[in-house]
Amino acid sequence: MSARGQRSEHKRSNKEMDDYDIAVIGAGPSGVMAAWKAASAGSRTILLEKEENPGHKVCAEGVLDSALTDAEIDPTNDFVSSKIVGAVLYAPDESKKVDVKGAGFVLDKPRFLSILAERAKSSGAEIRYGATVDDIRRDSETVLVSGRKGNVPYAVRCKIVVGCDGVASLLARRFFNRDNYSVVAALQYDMLNCKIHDESRLHIYVGHHKAPSGYIWIFPKGHGEANVGIGVKGSNAKQLLDNFVRTHPEMFSEAVIQKSLAAPVPVSGEVTRYVQDNMMLCGDAAGQVIPLTGAGIHTGIAAGKIAGEVAAKAIAEGNFSASRLKEYQDRFDAYFGGRISNSLKALESFEKFSDDDLNIITEYLEGQDLVDMANGYSPTRAISLLVRHPLLAMKVAYQLLTS
Ligand SMILES: Cc1cc2nc3c(=O)[nH]c(=O)nc-3n(C[C@H](O)[C@H](O)[C@H](O)COP(=O)(O)OP(=O)(O)OC[C@H]3O[C@@H](n4cnc5c(N)ncnc54)[C@H](O)[C@@H]3O)c2cc1C
Missing domain, CATH: 3.30.9.10 (D-Amino Acid Oxidase, subunit A, domain 2)
Incomplete structure (x- = not known):
C-alpha cells in the first residue's frame, strides 16, 4: 500500500469504528469454520488473522475422513497431499x-484452510489477513477488538467475539480460566x-x-x-x-x-468453561485437542462449526449472554467431550508404563483398540483383551481407573 493509502486507512480507522455482529480471531481450522457458519446464517461477520495467509503454523496435517465430513467438504487434489x-x-x-x-x-493444510476461508468469504464473511489483534475490551453490551494491520491501527466493535487464536490466545488469557492448561x-x-x-x-x-x-x-x-x-x-x-x-x-x-x-x-483437556457473556473460545485456545494423539484439526473444525451456528442464532435472538452461548459448550461436549477426557486418562496411564510394558501391550492389543484408547472412545474395552497377560491387565486397569 502507498504511504498515502496507509495514511487514509489510518485516518479512517481512527475516525470510525467498524461494527459487526461477530468477530472471529484466527483463521485456523476452528476460525474458518466459525466464520463460515456465522456468515452463512446471516450474521455480519469478520475474520481477523495475523498472518498474511492461513496455515502458517506447523502441523503434521493428518486427519481421518470424518474430519472432512464435519468440515462439509469433499476431498480433492487441491488440498489433499496423500x-x-x-x-x-x-x-x-x-x-x-x-x-x-x-x-x-495427509492434507496440504495451508491450501485446505485457504479454501475454507474463501468459502466463508463467499458466504459473506469479511476476511482481514495481516491483522493482529492486540487488545480486547468488553463494555456492557459489546466487545471492542483492536489491533494493527501492518502499522495501521484498527478497531472493530462486535456483539460476540469468537477466540480461535490458538494456544497463545489473547481472548483465553484475558477472559478465561486456563489454570490447568498445559x-x-x-x-x-x-x-x-x-x-x-x-x-x-x-x-x-x-x-x-x-x-x-x-x-x-x-x-x-x-x-x-x-x-x-x-x-x-x-x-x-x-x-x-x-x-x-x-x-x-x-x-x-x-x-x-x-x-x-x-x-x-x-494436552490437558478442555478448559472448564469456554463461553462467557459475548465470548466463545474454540480449538487449541480452549484445549479441545485429543490429548494422547495431539490431534486438534477435527475437534477444532467441530468446535468452530458449532460455535458459528450458535453465535448466529444468539445474534438473531438478540441474546449474547453466557447462558445463551452455552448451547455451544453443551453440543461440543456431547460430541467430543467424553473422548477428550477418556483420551486424557489414557495418556496419563501410558505415561506410567515402562517400555517393556508397552512392548507387551503392543503385542496383545488389537490395532483398533489402541486407536480407540488413543481417541478416547472406550479405554475399558481394551483391558479385556489383556486377559492373556493378567498382571499387565491389572496394571492397565489400575492406571486407567485411578488416573
Ligand atoms: C507439530 C504439530 C503437529 C500437529 N499435527 C496434527 C495432525 O496431524 N492432526 C491434527 O488433527 N492435529 C495436529 N496438530 C494440532 C493442530 O495443528 C491444532 O490442534 C489445530 O490447528 C488447532 O486449530 P485452531 O483453529 O484451534 O488453532 P490454530 O490452528 O493454532 O490457528 C490459530 C490462528 O490464529 C491466529 N492468531 C493467533 N493469535 C492471533 C492474534 N492475536 N490476532 C490475529 N490472529 C491470531 C494464528 O496465526 C493462527 O492462524 C499438530 C500440532 C502441532 C504443533
Whole structure:
C-alpha cells in the first residue's frame, strides 16, 4: 500500500469504528469454520488473522475422513497431499507393530484452510489477513477488538467475539480460566527424499527412550515427502528427533530437511468453561485437542462449526449472554467431550508404563483398540483383551481407573 493509502486507512480507522455482529480471531481450522457458519446464517461477520495467509503454523496435517465430513467438504487434489488407509504403531523395541485401519488424509493444510476461508468469504464473511489483534475490551453490551494491520491501527466493535487464536490466545488469557492448561513441545521436519516402505499409512513410534510421554510420527505426503516429527514433555525434542532420524538410515540416509518448525500442543483437556457473556473460545485456545494423539484439526473444525451456528442464532435472538452461548459448550461436549477426557486418562496411564510394558501391550492389543484408547472412545474395552497377560491387565486397569 502507498504511504498515502496507509495514511487514509489510518485516518479512517481512527475516525470510525467498524461494527459487526461477530468477530472471529484466527483463521485456523476452528476460525474458518466459525466464520463460515456465522456468515452463512446471516450474521455480519469478520475474520481477523495475523498472518498474511492461513496455515502458517506447523502441523503434521493428518486427519481421518470424518474430519472432512464435519468440515462439509469433499476431498480433492487441491488440498489433499496423500490418501491414507491406516496407521502402523511400532513398539518401543520396534520388533512388534500393530496395524490400524482407518481411512484419512495427509492434507496440504495451508491450501485446505485457504479454501475454507474463501468459502466463508463467499458466504459473506469479511476476511482481514495481516491483522493482529492486540487488545480486547468488553463494555456492557459489546466487545471492542483492536489491533494493527501492518502499522495501521484498527478497531472493530462486535456483539460476540469468537477466540480461535490458538494456544497463545489473547481472548483465553484475558477472559478465561486456563489454570490447568498445559502443552507439550512438538517439533517437525518437512523432509524430502525419504524412503518410506508404505506411504499409504501413518507411522507412529512410541517409547520413553525415543519420545518420553509422547511419540514420533512419520506422515507420508507421497513421492518421498513426509512430515517427520516428535511431541514430547521436556525440552530435548530436537535431540530425540535427530537421534531417531540417524538411527533409521533405511528411511532417511538420503533425506533432506526442507523446513524445521516447532509449536506447542495442548494436552490437558478442555478448559472448564469456554463461553462467557459475548465470548466463545474454540480449538487449541480452549484445549479441545485429543490429548494422547495431539490431534486438534477435527475437534477444532467441530468446535468452530458449532460455535458459528450458535453465535448466529444468539445474534438473531438478540441474546449474547453466557447462558445463551452455552448451547455451544453443551453440543461440543456431547460430541467430543467424553473422548477428550477418556483420551486424557489414557495418556496419563501410558505415561506410567515402562517400555517393556508397552512392548507387551503392543503385542496383545488389537490395532483398533489402541486407536480407540488413543481417541478416547472406550479405554475399558481394551483391558479385556489383556486377559492373556493378567498382571499387565491389572496394571492397565489400575492406571486407567485411578488416573
Ligand atoms: C507439530 C504439530 C503437529 C500437529 N499435527 C496434527 C495432525 O496431524 N492432526 C491434527 O488433527 N492435529 C495436529 N496438530 C494440532 C493442530 O495443528 C491444532 O490442534 C489445530 O490447528 C488447532 O486449530 P485452531 O483453529 O484451534 O488453532 P490454530 O490452528 O493454532 O490457528 C490459530 C490462528 O490464529 C491466529 N492468531 C493467533 N493469535 C492471533 C492474534 N492475536 N490476532 C490475529 N490472529 C491470531 C494464528 O496465526 C493462527 O492462524 C499438530 C500440532 C502441532 C504443533
